[in-house]
Amino acid sequence: MDLIRVLIVEDNPVDALFLKEALREITNTKFSLTHAETIESAQKCLEEETFDVITLDLGLPDAQGIETFLEIKKVNPDIPVVVLSGLDDETVAIQSVREGAQDYLLKDKYDGYLLSRSIAFAIERKQAEKALRRAQQRFELALTGADLGWWDWNIKTDEGVLNEQGARILGFRLDEIAPSREKWRKCVHPDDEPSVLAALNRHMEGSTAAFESEHRLRTKNREWVWILLRGKVVEWDSEGHPVRMAGTIMDITANKTAQEAIRQSEQRFRAIFEAAEDYIFLNDRSSKYIDVNPAAERFLGAPASKIIGKTYKDFLHPEDAAYIRDVDSRVLKGESIQSEHTARINGAMVTLSDTKVPLKDDSGQVIGILTIARDITDLNRIKISPDTMEEYPSKAMQATLKKALIAAKTNITILLTGESGSGKDHLAQYVHRHSLRAGSSYFSINCAAIAPNLAESELFGHEKGAFTGAAARKRGMLELAEGGTLLLNEIGELSLPLQSKLLTFLDTKKFTRVGGEKEISVDARLIAATNRDLEKEVAEGRFRQDLFYRLNVMRIEIPPLRERSEDIPLLVEQLLVKLGVEMQLHERPLISPQILNALKKYQWSGNVRELRNVLERALMLSDGRTLTLAHLGLQDDMQFSSDGNKTSFSISFPTEQSLNEITHDLKRFMVNEALRHSGGSRVGAAKLLRISRYSLKHYMNKLGLDDDME
Numbered sequence: 052m053d054l055i056r057v058l059i060v061e062d063n064p065v066d067a068l069f070l071k072e073a074l075r076e077i078t079n080t081k082f083s084l085t086h087a088e089t090i091e092s093a094q095k096c097l098e099e100e101t102f103d104v105i106t107l108d109l110g111l112p113d114a115q116g117i118e119t120f121l122e123i124k125k126v127n128p129d130i131p132v133v134v135l136s137g138l139d140d141e142t143v144a145i146q147s148v149r150e151g152a153q154d155y156l157l158k159d160k161y162d163g164y165l166l167s168r169s170i171a172f173a174i175e176r177k178q179a180e181k182a183l184r185r186a187q188q189r190f191e192l193a194l195t196g197a198d199l200g201w202w203d204w205n206i207k208t209d210e211g212v213l214n215e216q217g218a219r220i221l222g223f224r225l226d227e228i229a230p231s232r233e234k235w236r237k238c239v240h241p242d243d244e245p246s247v248l249a250a251l252n253r254h255m256e257g258s259t260a261a262f263e264s265e266h267r268l269r270t271k272n273r274e275w276v277w278i279l280l281r282g283k284v285v286e287w288d289s290e291g292h293p294v295r296m297a298g299t300i301m302d303i304t305a306n307k308t309a310q311e312a313i314r315q316s317e318q319r320f321r322a323i324f325e326a327a328e329d330y331i332f333l334n335d336r337s338s339k340y341i342d343v344n345p346a347a348e349r350f351l352g353a354p355a356s357k358i359i360g361k362t363y364k365d366f367l368h369p370e371d372a373a374y375i376r377d378v379d380s381r382v383l384k385g386e387s388i389q390s391e392h393t394a395r396i397n398g399a400m401v402t403l404s405d406t407k408v409p410l411k412d413d414s415g416q417v418i419g420i421l422t423i424a425r426d427i428t429d430l431n432r433i434k435i436s437p438d439t440m441e442e443y444p445s446k447a448m449q450a451t452l453k454k455a456l457i458a459a460k461t462n463i464t465i466l467l468t469g470e471s472g473s474g475k476d477h478l479a480q481y482v483h484r485h486s487l488r489a490g491s492s493y494f495s496i497n498c499a500a501i502a503p504n505l506a507e508s509e510l511f512g513h514e515k516g517a518f519t520g521a522a523a524r525k526r527g528m529l530e531l532a533e534g535g536t537l538l539l540n541e542i543g544e545l546s547l548p549l550q551s552k553l554l555t556f557l558d559t560k561k562f563t564r565v566g567g568e569k570e571i572s573v574d575a576r577l578i579a580a581t582n583r584d585l586e587k588e589v590a591e592g593r594f595r596q597d598l599f600y601r602l603n604v605m606r607i608e609i610p611p612l613r614e615r616s617e618d619i620p621l622l623v624e625q626l627l628v629k630l631g632v633e634m635q636l637h638e639r640p641l642i643s644p645q646i647l648n649a650l651k652k653y654q655w656s657g658n659v660r661e662l663r664n665v666l667e668r669a670l671m672l673s674d675g676r677t678l679t680l681a682h683l684g685l686q687d688d689m690q691f692s693s694d695g696n697k698t699s700f701s702i703s704f705p706t707e708q709s710l711n712e713i714t715h716d717l718k719r720f721m722v723n724e725a726l727r728h729s730g731g732s733r734v735g736a737a738k739l740l741r742i743s744r745y746s747l748k749h750y751m752n753k754l755g756l757d758d759d760m761e
């Protein structure tokens with residue numbers, strides 16, 4: 052044992068000497084002894100020095116009996132005191148021990164052994180108490196550090212204890228709170244009470260290893276705090292009933308508030324995500340969908356459960372998927388990209404405007420891609436609407452459009468004339484759009500394309516049983532166009548009887564269906580179009596003069612493309628946009644001034660239709676990228692020309708095109724020219740080319756000239 056510092060408080064010198072002797076007799080222990088003869092001097096010693104133990108005589112000059120002990124304790128209550136008394140007074144002995152004395156020894160009865168044992172016990176007990184106190188302090192500190200309070204509850208007596216931190220959580224001072232089950236229950240939020248009590252009962256019945264509950268408690272200030280209450284039964288009676296429970300209490304209001312804020316923000320985000328009309332996709336780094344909104348589900352034509360985990364490759368055409376892959380790889384490197392592209396989805400061609408941004412985690416690492424896509428297919432259609440016609444710079448076309456606009460505002464029947472492919476149908480649609488009938492339907496019928504025996508029924512409709520095969524009543528184009536506009540293209544092809552029926556309609560706005568007797572009134576505007584010389588047709592008796600005069604009141608001539616080459620750049624631009632959508636190209640190809648020049652110089656015998664066909668073919672050959680002269684097949688080394696009667700071409704060597712390509716272009720030129728000379732008549736064109744009608748059809752198919760030529 053280390054040196055033990057003893058304060059001897061004794062006024063009797065003999066007793067003091069005896070005591071010192073007795074202490075010296077104790078082997079294995081070294082003492083340092085300080086002697087005080089009065090309470091006052093003893094208190095002074097205690098204030099100046101530290102001692103391990105005090106031996107105290109209860110009869111001193113300045114204090115007597117238990118008072119002596121209490122005076123000593125006032126200075127430092129922690130030092131163990133062994134009372135040495137000459138009085139064999141049991142009451143004082145008991146009183147001293149109750150007040151905290153370690154031992155009570157009678158002066159004439161103790162010896163060195165008894166004394167040493169008493170002092171050793173006193174010191175040991177004090178040290179054990181100190182250690183326990185320290186452990187308790189550490190425990191309290193740990194709980195306070197973790198913002199935890201503790202509680203202890205006697206189930207039988209319903210008396211509880213809450214430590215300071217626990218009381219503070221509820222806004223009380225320690226001395227203000229005396230917890231019991233009932234008081235606690237009254238503080239629990241009514242909404243939480245059933246679940247808390249159920250959890251407590253389950254644990255007390257032994258169904259759970261521990262009791263744990265998150266609930267709201269009312270504080271002293273009548274506010275709600277969220278707490279996490281944990282506990283366990285720690286004592287049972289002999290019959291196995293729980294007697295005591297103890298545990299911790301923690302304030303989790305901040306956590307709960309943060310969780311609630313996150314929940315609300317997630318809810319807001321969800322609402323936007325679900326209601327958005329734009330398609331929203333979230334993909335991880337390997338392109339797998341991790342979330343899609345309902346609009347995206349509709350767009351891809353599958354529920355989210357069938358989309359999540361798949362990639363865009365499972366839904367898109369391989370070419371479209373390749374485009375997305377390229378853009379996504381840039382976004383994964385951190386770029387935000389806005390782009391327009393077309394894609395084939397469920398058999399339809401859709402133009403999308405995409406915004407793609409990288410999804411990042413807290414450390415800034417890109418973990419995926421957020422895509423917001425908007426369907427702009429219709430917007431693109433508007434871009435290529437015929438209204439942009441008004442921007443054509445050529446005087447000829449401006450005059451045509453001016454006239455068309457004036458006519459559009461009236462109900463007058465219009466006659467559109469112009470070479471095949473010059474855009475008569477296109478102009479008729481323009482008139483319709485600018486007329487008061489714009490909100491109603493526009494129909495177009497090519498009189499040359501209907502079999503003569505069905506033409507009347509197509510135009511005017513028929514009654515049930517009007518002819519073999521007329522199983523039901525059918526409304527004709529005129530009736531369908533009620534309130535709107537009907538274009539009769541190639542009107543020169545109409546038979547004379549039908550011309551006369553049409554004239555009647557123009558005069559009366561009435562007609563009868565084939566096989567019917569009842570007159571039907573229809574308010575449809577008629578536009579007639581032809582690429583024939585109607586005056587000549589009238590002179591040769593193939594067209595009714597009265598109908599011609601009736602139609603010729605408002606005649607609008609569409610100039611051939613070769614006479615308005617200034618319009619070519621704008622036309623090319625419009626046609627490329629249109630073709631780009633139709634051909635599902637992601638980007639619009641670049642056109643050099645050199646190409647535009649070549650296109651302007653070219654003699655467009657097939658007009659806008661031919662220009663469209665040339666561009667379409669060039670796009671196919673160029674794979675949708677930059678167009679070259681070779682793609683157009685209109686190189687300078689080969690010039691076709693026609694003076695109306697004669698057709699010629701010149702060529703220079705070495706050629707840029709192969710013999711096959713030159714032959715292809717030459718055939719195309721010849722067929723177009725023949726059709727032009729024959730006024731679009733295939734029979735006439737075939738005769739001019741000295742081939743059969745079927746061979747002509749075959750060539751037109753092969754050369755990509757047939758679809759609009761019907």
Ligand SMILES: Nc1ncnc2c1ncn2[C@@H]1O[C@H](COP(=O)(O)OP(=O)(O)OP(=O)(O)O)[C@@H](O)[C@H]1O
Nearest residue numbers: 470471472473474475476477540582625659660663
């Ligand atoms: N201004 C234009 N802008 C864009 N495309 C046009 C324009 N004019 C004509 N086209 C296109 O050229 C082709 C021929 O046009 P359209 O059918 O109107 O000619 P048309 O004179 O009626 O021909 P046809 O007499 O052979 O019936 C169509 O594909 C049409 O879309």
